[in-house]
Amino acid sequence: MTRRGVLKGATAMAAAGLILPATMQRARAEPKKGGVFRLGIGHGSTTDTYDPGLWDQLYVQTFAAARHNYLIEIAADGSLVGEIAESWESPDGSTWIFKIREGVTFHSGKPLTVDDVIASLNHHRGEASTSAVKSYFDPVTDIKADGGNVVVTLDAPNADFPYLMSDYHLAIMPGIDGKIDVTSSDGAGGYIVESYEPGVQATLNRNPNYWKSDRAHFDQLILLTIIDPAARLNALITNEVDTIDQVDPASIGLLESRGVAKILSISGNAHYTFPMDARAAPFSDNNVRLALKYSFDRQELVDKILAGHGSVSNDNPIGPANRYFFAGMEQKTYDPDKAKFHLKEAGMDKLEVTISAANAAFSGAVDAAVLMSEKAAAAGITITVDRVPDDGYWDNVWLKKPFCASYWGGRPTEDQMFTTAYLGGGAWNESFWTNARFDELLVAARSELDDTKRRAMYEEMQQLVSFEGSSIIPMYNNYVMAVSNAIATPEKIGNNWNLDGFRCVERWWMA
Numbered sequence: 001m002t003r004r005g006v007l008k009g010a011t012a013m014a015a016a017g018l019i020l021p022a023t024m025q026r027a028r029a030e031p032k033k034g035g036v037f038r039l040g041i042g043h044g045s046t047t048d049t050y051d052p053g054l055w056d057q058l059y060v061q062t063f064a065a066a067r068h069n070y071l072i073e074i075a076a077d078g079s080l081v082g083e084i085a086e087s088w089e090s091p092d093g094s095t096w097i098f099k100i101r102e103g104v105t106f107h108s109g110k111p112l113t114v115d116d117v118i119a120s121l122n123h124h125r126g127e128a129s130t131s132a133v134k135s136y137f138d139p140v141t142d143i144k145a146d147g148g149n150v151v152v153t154l155d156a157p158n159a160d161f162p163y164l165m166s167d168y169h170l171a172i173m174p175g176i177d178g179k180i181d182v183t184s185s186d187g188a189g190g191y192i193v194e195s196y197e198p199g200v201q202a203t204l205n206r207n208p209n210y211w212k213s214d215r216a217h218f219d220q221l222i223l224l225t226i227i228d229p230a231a232r233l234n235a236l237i238t239n240e241v242d243t244i245d246q247v248d249p250a251s252i253g254l255l256e257s258r259g260v261a262k263i264l265s266i267s268g269n270a271h272y273t274f275p276m277d278a279r280a281a282p283f284s285d286n287n288v289r290l291a292l293k294y295s296f297d298r299q300e301l302v303d304k305i306l307a308g309h310g311s312v313s314n315d316n317p318i319g320p321a322n323r324y325f326f327a328g329m330e331q332k333t334y335d336p337d338k339a340k341f342h343l344k345e346a347g348m349d350k351l352e353v354t355i356s357a358a359n360a361a362f363s364g365a366v367d368a369a370v371l372m373s374e375k376a377a378a379a380g381i382t383i384t385v386d387r388v389p390d391d392g393y394w395d396n397v398w399l400k401k402p403f404c405a406s407y408w409g410g411r412p413t414e415d416q417m418f419t420t421a422y423l424g425g426g427a428w429n430e431s432f433w434t435n436a437r438f439d440e441l442l443v444a445a446r447s448e449l450d451d452t453k454r455r456a457m458y459e460e461m462q463q464l465v466s467f468e469g470s471s472i473i474p475m476y477n478n479y480v481m482a483v484s485n486a487i488a489t490p491e492k493i494g495n496n497w498n499l500d501g502f503r504c505v506e507r508w509w510m511a
Contacts, residue, residue, distance in 0.1 A: 044225030053131030093157030119175025190216025269410025
């Protein structure tokens, strides 16, 4: 997709999937139908719902990918491929025309139409919307039907707009009088919900009428919430599940020695964060934020929490796999003297703060907070670690406590990541940080056709987030999964999200 001339999907982004070493590859056979896939996921809450605008963690994301389709899918190699949108094009970057695939039906038997697509997208628009991705649609001035097409009009060109349509919130659901039913499990995906107990388990059966004959191979899916890392590991070893996510790196040697599973460690743009509420003292002072950013050892976290399955981040949510990653930005290091300097600039000689953490945020979050606390003492900073319950973490702690642990799967484009989590006033701006220059650049960069100028804009935005922002981002984490020998996987695994871009439920099969 070029920025000069007609903009057409599908585009390959610079992303690296995983090709298994020869010693780990089986003799590859064509995927076959059958079997039960039991997946142990380190997320899930009793408050999870069917409302796509509220989906916020890996369990609901994977559950959604099993039962829903989207306009566009990000393939394992990072390219965009049509799903409900058979194709898409734009004459100018402002008007996007999506041709809707014919012959797709929902689980209920209702044919999928352009009206369903419009209702699904409109759920995330308007002042009354509670969707986390409402900001994606702020530039949208109109969504309408044109025969078998859905036409989306923006207030300015955005060459990255098709990437937004792959977001996991934007499931295509049945429309009734222009609205979707946020209490319904009905979808057009490969699996039909048999039962669901939020925070515990979902059971789904293969959709016999699925339009993708080469996907959704398992007869049944059982998706289990197992938040405790040790419990997940034990469930895999005792053959209660076939795959687990967020493998504790310290347990990799045990799994490999037992030979019960293969390890998939995939690098991408995922990162762990500790957002600070920029509205609340003392975090409203950027000197306090900088003092905290210089008060811990990032490499130590990578070594001890990730066991090398990741890399140091410079408080930058844009990862090395992103096109405009600012590799030349000044790197922060552990520097107690510089932390003390910034405290003095804030009028302080010491600082006491509390950080709320649970392993529901990410595996090792509590230990990471403890390590940060230990190092910060040398700078006169006392960090009290409040270990909070895993269940309900995303409802009771995240976006509510002034300093806590969080994670992001990263996004395929800079605009998508920044719009989701750093735009002033955004629903998922987890640090409540607002910067007028940043917001101005975010809008301008979408429409900039000169690649050199666009890069300069995104690099300035990364600099602003890193040195003026209110999120500590110490490390980029690999997606580390353990897959039992009973399960076969493609040679290339998607790195846009965990669990093969959530798509393990329809891309994998019984060995």
